[in-house]
Amino acid sequence: KDTYQITLLPGDGIGPEIMASCKEVLGALTKRCGFTLEMKEALIGGVAIDEAGDPFPDESLEQCLKSDSVLLSCIGGYKWDSNPRELRPESGLLKMRKSMGLFANLRPAKVLTQLIDASTLKREVVEGVDVMVVRELTGDVYFGTPKGIDVIDGKRVGYNNMIYDETEIERIARVAAEVEASIHITGDRATCCRAYGDVASKRGGKLCSVDKANVLDVSQLWRDVVTDVITKEFPDVKLSHMYVDNAAMQLIRWPKQFDTMVTGNIFGDILSDEASMLVGSLGMLPSASIGESGPGVFEPCHGSAPDIAGEDKANPLALILSAAMMLRYDLDRAEEADIVERAVEAVLDQGLRTADIKQEGDGCKLVGCIEMGKAVAEIV
Amino acid sequence: KDTYQITLLPGDGIGPEIMASCKEVLGALTKRCGFTLEMKEALIGGVAIDEAGDPFPDESLEQCLKSDSVLLSCIGGYKWDSNPRELRPESGLLKMRKSMGLFANLRPAKVLTQLIDASTLKREVVEGVDVMVVRELTGDVYFGTPKGIDVIDGKRVGYNNMIYDETEIERIARVAAEVEASIHITGDRATCCRAYGDVASKRGGKLCSVDKANVLDVSQLWRDVVTDVITKEFPDVKLSHMYVDNAAMQLIRWPKQFDTMVTGNIFGDILSDEASMLVGSLGMLPSASIGESGPGVFEPCHGSAPDIAGEDKANPLALILSAAMMLRYDLDRAEEADIVERAVEAVLDQGLRTADIKQEGDGCKLVGCIEMGKAVAEIV
Ligand SMILES: CC(C)[C@H](C(=O)O)[C@@H](O)C(=O)O
């Protein structure tokens, strides 16, 4: 196969600028490597609310589902912050995840030697850190019912149900174990493990499941099911369990103790953002969201940074690295992914830095989003 | 008043040793200052399970309720880890909080100059950090119903209800605002603000409320109610809101942006543990749990460290500092609290360090729990 349908979701804020830089890189890549990406844009987020009255319109969903893969920039902005919840950009993201069945979110937090001093943690603490956070993405208190704000005995009461059933836990445990153990299996689950051979082979076989089983029933089930799946199906994976409060500490105290972490939607939301700080800048971090089958969505971990939107200050590298993940994992183009990733390292070696990764006195050259994109494209 | 009834809860692991050191300090203090602490021990945690079949027996509750204040070491241990939930040490803690109405948990994370290098974060990031995390302690997914593990359509399903009513949110917002703004009011709420005059007067008037209002209904209510209470009752407090994932990042990225944070039970559990890492060692951190009226419970933030229990390696300073909080806030003995706090700083200045706060090459003297306690008592 040498022609792929890609849906681009430029989104809000700095989204369109970084997407433009990313397209330039992908353009150079396809030219060099002789394959075709048929890229078509679709709406999500604030721009979708403005133009279609829905943060993830059905046409966007349809287009995503019939493509080979989806590349998303970022969404959100002050403008929509006081909308009712169903008309907020974030709701589009949640709708996308649920309707595309993207139950597994993979967020690597890998410290690059070139940027080691960008972290607020000491060099010896973050040097060599390479943590993969596998977050469940379509369950938990994010989607649980009943939920709402009711008036009971004259008092307002707000509630959401933190809920998981065993099949939801099983499938995310499998993805995490496959990430961790680099076990290549076929059949149903091929989709999951398809994605991470490369990542996994570098990992140490240690999987840490994070929950709050000392307090929560839902966490007790989580712990039981994860333990069952791993001991029965992945006897080589070294499984440990950690309470979420302790995990939040340990990530700062000694992050090198972790290889892969697996956790639920809300704990994963918190811990993956925390872990990203080990790397120093969100502007460098890609992510992948995948399901049992069908296209995955690849997107940077950062937000839409409305304060610098349109000023050519954004860092396009996280999106470019997300495109590399897409090439490797959804399009089966590992070589091309390597080319992109090496090009990113090369521009860093050349000393180019966007504002978010520029350190005082690092002797590097401050560049904008456009110049950074061009530099990567050139090397590619 | 010069005689106080104090309930001591030595608990498990290193609990009894650090309590012994703390009693030595309190003994020296009462001798010097001419007042009496009538201290009586009661059971909580694993030891209570072993001796009374309940992690917080009714006799312990009664004794706590009729004292002027309660000092707790720490609970838990491997021995009870596989017990059914109601027979685990943690359940005793939760029962104590709920039955004593301790809805507000105050955890100061203040970086001491003597220990600044103990943190894994860079000196310039943590120097001068003084964050107070105010965590709601008797609501949220910790206590919400319905909860359980059921079998539905042949699948096990685990669930807990993340729930707050507006009165629960109002009262914790008030405590946080009082902590922050040092507003001394009388009447109903005197109990709350009694506690924090000193702390508060040092603070900057910035209060950050942390939630996940972009996803959760319960957080939307949280945000609405906190906003109402603060704007109506505390117009001088500068209130901001932050999503919990972002807060987990910002605590590492630039902790000095925070004065006081207020949040729900589970987010507070995670963020206060994370914040404690800014200080470098849990062994230094006290906490206070208080209600509308009645005795508060003062305890270190650290756990029971069963791996070093009985080896005279534990750091008693967090408990000693918790006792200082008790003196100041529950017993109205601010001067005596100062004496204790200054004595702790003095032993650090003398260069005494327990293992947890000893740095390689810091030129300090490694001491055990007993010696550390004696040193503080001597200065007192
Ligand atoms: C925007 C928000 C709904 C979203 C989430 O909480 O999942 C974001 O924080 C993320 O991590 O992708």
Ligand SMILES: CC(C)[C@H](C(=O)O)[C@@H](O)C(=O)O
């Ligand atoms: C032991 C556990 C139940 C407890 C909690 O989650 O509240 C602890 O982590 C704490 O923060 O005091």
